[in-house]
Each structure stands twice: as C-alpha cells, then as structure tokens.
Amino acid sequence: MIKVIFLGFGNVNSHLLKTLYKTNKVVVKQAFNRNFIKMISPFENIPFTDDISKIEDADIYIIGIPDDAISSFSESLSFQNKLVVHTSGGAAMNVLSSKNRRGIFYPLQTFSKHREVDFKNIPICIEAENSKDLEILHSLGRLISENVVEISSEKRAKLHLAAVFVNNFVNHLYEIGSEILKDEDLPFEMLKPLIAETASKIESLSPKNAQTGPARRNDKKTIEKHLHLLEGSPYKKIYELFTEQLNHNYGKEL
Amino acid sequence: MIKVIFLGFGNVNSHLLKTLYKTNKVVVKQAFNRNFIKMISPFENIPFTDDISKIEDADIYIIGIPDDAISSFSESLSFQNKLVVHTSGGAAMNVLSSKNRRGIFYPLQTFSKHREVDFKNIPICIEAENSKDLEILHSLGRLISENVVEISSEKRAKLHLAAVFVNNFVNHLYEIGSEILKDEDLPFEMLKPLIAETASKIESLSPKNAQTGPARRNDKKTIEKHLHLLEGSPYKKIYELFTEQLNHNYGKEL
Numbered sequence: 001m002i003k004v005i006f007l008g009f010g011n012v013n014s015h016l017l018k019t020l021y022k023t024n025k026v027v028v029k030q031a032f033n034r035n036f037i038k039m040i041s042p043f044e045n046i047p048f049t050d051d052i053s054k055i056e057d058a059d060i061y062i063i064g065i066p067d068d069a070i071s072s073f074s075e076s077l078s079f080q081n082k083l084v085v086h087t088s089g090g091a092a093m094n095v096l097s098s099k100n101r102r103g104i105f106y107p108l109q110t111f112s113k114h115r116e117v118d119f120k121n122i123p124i125c126i127e128a129e130n131s132k133d134l135e136i137l138h139s140l141g142r143l144i145s146e147n148v149v150e151i152s153s154e155k156r157a158k159l160h161l162a163a164v165f166v167n168n169f170v171n172h173l174y175e176i177g178s179e180i181l182k183d184e185d186l187p188f189e190m191l192k193p194l195i196a197e198t199a200s201k202i203e204s205l206s207p208k209n210a211q212t213g214p215a216r217r218n219d220k221k222t223i224e225k226h227l228h229l230l231e232g233s234p235y236k237k238i239y240e241l242f243t244e245q246l247n248h249n250y251g252k253e254l
Numbered sequence: 255m256i257k258v259i260f261l262g263f264g265n266v267n268s269h270l271l272k273t274l275y276k277t278n279k280v281v282v283k284q285a286f287n288r289n290f291i292k293m294i295s296p297f298e299n300i301p302f303t304d305d306i307s308k309i310e311d312a313d314i315y316i317i318g319i320p321d322d323a324i325s326s327f328s329e330s331l332s333f334q335n336k337l338v339v340h341t342s343g344g345a346a347m348n349v350l351s352s353k354n355r356r357g358i359f360y361p362l363q364t365f366s367k368h369r370e371v372d373f374k375n376i377p378i379c380i381e382a383e384n385s386k387d388l389e390i391l392h393s394l395g396r397l398i399s400e401n402v403v404e405i406s407s408e409k410r411a412k413l414h415l416a417a418v419f420v421n422n423f424v425n426h427l428y429e430i431g432s433e434i435l436k437d438e439d440l441p442f443e444m445l446k447p448l449i450a451e452t453a454s455k456i457e458s459l460s461p462k463n464a465q466t467g468p469a470r471r472n473d474k475k476t477i478e479k480h481l482h483l484l485e486g487s488p489y490k491k492i493y494e495l496f497t498e499q500l501n502h503n504y505g506k507e508l
Contacts, residue, residue: 115455163445172499177420178460186412199454205369
C-alpha cells in the first residue's frame with residue numbers, strides 16, 4: 001500500500017487525509033503541522049508531529065500550506081529524492097525544492113472546515129517530473145476520484161484563475177444579494193432556490209444559452225431603475241460593469 | 255375552481271400555465287398571445303387566441319409580457335373590474351391599468367424554455383390592492399408553492415435587483431470561467447463540481463463565512479499572477495473590482 005504523509009493541515013489537506021484514510025487503500029503514516037493539531041476520531045491513531053525533523057519515511061509527501069510558504073518549506077525538509085507534491089492551484093510545480101522529486105496533486109474544489117465533500121467527481125489535477133511518479137499520482141487520485149487529469153503548471157494556473165471567477169467571485173455576488181435583502185429585512189433564504197437553479201442550469205445548458213435578465217435583453221428602463229436603487233452603493237460599479245459586458249456579448253442578437 | 259387566463263406566453267407564463275394546469279385545481283380557461291402559439295400535449299385542449307377582443311371571462315388574468323409593454327397592454331384590455339396581475343419582478347403594481355383590480359404574482363426564479371422547474375420551493379411574491387384579492391392570490395400560489403409571500407412593489411424591486419446579482423451576474427461569471435478554459439482547450443465540465451459546491455455551500459454557510467480564495471486572504475502574489483494572466487482581457491476589470499471589494503470586506507480579519 002502507498003504510504004502517505006501530510007505536511008500541513010489546512011482545509012485541503014485535512015479533507016484529503018480524511019478521504020484517503022477512509023478508502024483503506026493507503027497508509028496515512030503521519031501528519032505534520034507547524035502548530036499542534038489534535039487528531040480526532042476516527043483519525044486518532046494517525047501519528048502527528050509538529051517537529052519537522054521527525055517526519056518519517058513515505059512514498060508520497062503531500063504539502064498543503066499557503067502558496068508563499070511552499071518554496072522555503074520544501075527546501076527545509078531533511079530528506080531527499082522522495083516524491084513531494086503540493087495541492088495548490090496557483091503555484092507552479094517548480095516552486096518545490098528540486099532536492100526531491102516534484103509533483104502536483106490539486107483537487108479542483110472549494111473546501112471549508114466543517115463541510116463534507118464528495119471527491120468522486122472532483123477533478124484531481126496531477127503533474128510530475130517523470131512518468132513513474134505520474135503513475136503513482138494517478139493511482140492515488142483514482143482511489144478517491146473518477147476524474148484524474150494530467151495538466152501542466154501553465155494550464156493549471158488558468159484553471160485556478162477560472163475557479164476564482166466561478167467560486168470566490170460568485171460567492172461575493174451571493175453576499176451582495178444577501179446584503180441587498182438584509183437592507184429590506186428580507187431573508188436570504190428567498191434567493192436560495194434561484195441560486196440553486198442558476199448553478200443547476202449549466203449542467204444542461206451552456207452559460208451563454210442559460211443567460212436571461214435585463215442586461216441580456218438590454219432592458220434600459222429596468223437597468224436605469226436598478227442603477228437608481230444602487231445609488232451610493234459600492235455594488236453599483238459591479239452592476240455597471242456586468243451590464244456593459246452582457247450588453248456587448250448579447251447585443252448582436254437583439 | 256379558480257378560472258385563470260394567461261395573457262402572453264413567454265418563459266414565465268408558459269411554466270406557470272403548465273404547473274397550474276397539472277395541479278388539476280384550477281381551470282386554465284384560455285391562453286392569449288399576440289403571435290400564434292401551438293398548444294402541445296398535454297395542453298392541446300386549452301383554448302388559444304391571438305385576438306385581444308376574444309379574451310374570455312375568468313377570475314384571474316395573468317400577464318406575462320415584457321415590462322415595457324405591461325402598461326399599454328393592460329390598458330387595451332376590453333374588460334373592467336377583474337383581477338389582473340403581472341408576473342414581473344421589476345415592474346411596480348401600479349403600471350397596470352387601474353380599470354381592473356391590480357395585483358402581482360411574481361415567482362422568484364429563472365425560467366428557460368426547455369427546462370422543467372419545480373415550483374414547490376420557489377417564493378411566489380404576491381401583492382394586491384385589497385385583502386380579498388390578496389387571499390385569492392395566496393390560494394393560487396399555495397397550489398404550486400409552499401412559499402407564498404406578500405411583498406410591496408418597493409421591496410420586490412430590491413428583491414429583483416438582488417436576483418440579477420445572484421442569477422444573471424453569477425451566470426456571466428460562469429461564462430467567463432468557460433471562456434478562460436476554452437482558451438486552454440480545457441472542458442467547462444472541469445468547473446462543474448466547483449460550481450455546484452459553491453452554490454450548495456450557502457445552504458448551510460452564510461456567503462460571508464463560505465468565502466475563500468486569494469482575494470479574501472489578500473494573497474498578493476497570486477492576485478498579481480492572475481492580473482498578469484488577464485492582461486488585455488475584458489475580464490481584468492471584473493477581477494480588479496471584486497478583489498478590491500473582497501479585500502475591503504475581509505481586510506479587517508487579517
């Protein structure tokens with residue numbers, strides 16, 4: 001069985017650890033974190049260390065720490081010529097120290113502390129310096145996901161950029177919706193069926209075909225009314241920018 | 255049984271007609287549309303007219319036409335003192351001609367032609383000029399939804415504004431994600447699990463607590479890299495604006 005050690009215990013690594021552990025098809029040999037982490041049930045038997053010099057021997061080391069810290073942390077590891085991967089969408093493979101064999105194991109998903117995630121459909125983006133390591137990462141990925149894809153650091157950077165738009169920025173729009181309702185003492189719950197359907201629609205329609213609304217139809221009266229309602233709000237700029245782009249994209253159809 | 259006539263046959267009204275018809279608890283007495291519409295199975299028995307002078311007698315008339323056209327269309331109806339409602343989020347109740355009893359029956363959802371929608375959880379926003387009509391609209395709404403709410407035209411305008419952010423603008427971000435991937439020959443499918451989870455997260459977390467990503471953590475290096483990747487793209491402005499707002503909202507936490 002593949003022996004895995006987790007280096008860092010943020011959202012990505014803790015979800016990966018739990019999911020891989022539950023397959024019973026890898027040995028989670030150890031978890032390291034700079035600060036102490038209490039391993040709770042059913043993971044209490046996984047050895048934990050906060051001492052970098054006590055990291056043990058394994059087949060794969062999975063780094064899950066902030067992008068900025070990956071380079072110096074990987075340089076500070078005491079072992080050599082092992083397969084060391086990171087889980088970041090935004091950092092290139094070559095930020096890892098070259099004293100170990102480098103690789104990427106990036107699950108394209110948003111992870112929150114207290115939220116279970118089903119890995120089955122999550123794309124696991126892998127990269128390695130040689131075909132043997134790539135095969136190891138493939139095997140590891142397939143244990144948890146049906147969607148393991150080999151992708152270069154350059155393409156992964158674009159994928160991560162796209163993810164920021166459809167995840168972080170989308171969530172910011174949810175927040176704006178929630179604030180507009182709060183000002184009217186209306187519950188955010190009212191928007192939830194619309195949010196769910198908007199996301200669900202693009203399972204079967206392309207975003208281009210799914211688009212509706214005043215900006216798409218260039219309904220100037222409604223747009224003006226909305227801009228008036230947004231007078232003095234920081235969200236007016238967003239409204240203007242999106243309306244301008246939607247008008248531009250769909251204008252030819254009208 | 256309540257007798258309903260649909261005036262206009264766009265996305266909202268055709269979905270409403272189908273859903274109300276299927277309850278077997280209203281009589282869909284007629285459908286009117288300016289242009290001929292072929293009523294297909296199982297609705298082939300619903301009488302259709304494209305002649306405004308041939309609109310029959312009913313308890314409720316439901317107008318589903320573009321906002322701009324509601325006022326003059328409602329004025330052109332030949333009958334008086336009937337309950338006439340429109341289904342628009344953006345138009346006030348008083349755009350309807352005062353020669354009939356006015357009301358609102360606004361389902362807060364996005365409707366596309368070939369996509370079935372389950373009305374059960376959709377908020378139906380109603381408004382009327384008197385309590386008797388309000389009760390009729392309540393009864394009608396409850397036939398299809400568990401979430402019928404009385405809301406003033408002013409609040410509904412804000413609700414509609416919020417809907418534009420979480421639906422049309424969110425969908426535009428999906429489109430941007432899809433285009434970024436297309437440039438790299440990556441399939442949009444890769445983003446779908448992330449899109450689904452982003453929407454699903456806010457069922458249990460507030461958007462504020464669900465937020466993650468480089469802008470929230472003020473990860474300047476990643477942000478710079480992304481802005482560099484967006485050089486020359488119309489989406490750079492959106493990236494800058496969202497990053498600025500997210501930094502502002504979460505900056506105090508860091």
